[in-house]
Amino acid sequence: MASGVDKKLLKSTKFPPEFNxxxxxxxxxxxxxxxxxxxxxxxxxxxxxxxxIELIFNLLDPDEARYPDIKGLQIQLTGFLDKDTAPFCKELWNLLLSAQASPTGVPKELIEAKKNELKQEKVNFEPPHRISL
Structure with a gap:
């Protein structure tokens, strides 16, 4: 339940369109x-x-709310993440939107990041080429 201050912040804060x-x-x-x-x-x-971290996990608990309120989450996190709250929430929401559109439930951005990480590891751990004499 939002307090009076939270309700004022919800009305006065400009949220990105994807939050709708x-x-x-x-x-x-x-x-x-x-x-x-x-x-x-x-x-x-x-x-x-x-x-x-636990606060965020609790606010994203599907047993509590199947459809989370990202605007409320952003308001609640402001005291903890300060200026990074809005970018964090936007990034999180875009990942969640991507995840729900994916058949595996995993955001495509995280899959791509993991692929790139594995490619980089392979390049970094490539055994030296042997030179035949």
Missing amino acids: QKVDLKKVHLQVVKAWITKRVTEILNNDDDVV
């Missing part, structure tokens, strides 16, 4: 998204803040 699209968490592979959330929040805060 609903996400069905039942179509999303949440473990993959949770790993991204953990990594991203750790990058933003420069430490592994379990309180903030």
Whole structure:
């Protein structure tokens, strides 16, 4: 339930248009998204803040709300992520939209990032070529 301050912030904050699209968490592979959330929040805060990460996980719990409220989530995270809140929420919402559109429930951006990471590892660990004499 939003407090009076939260309601004022919801009305006065300009949100990106994609926030008007609903996400069905039942179509999303949440473990993959949770790993991204953990990594991203750790990058933003420069430490592994379990309180903030758990707050986000709880707000994205499909047993609590099948269709999460990204605008409310952004308002609640502002005190923790400060200036990074809006970009984080936009990035998160785009991943969730991508995930629900994917047959596997995994955002295509994360699949591509993993492919690129594996390619890079392969290049970095390529055995030296042998020269025949």
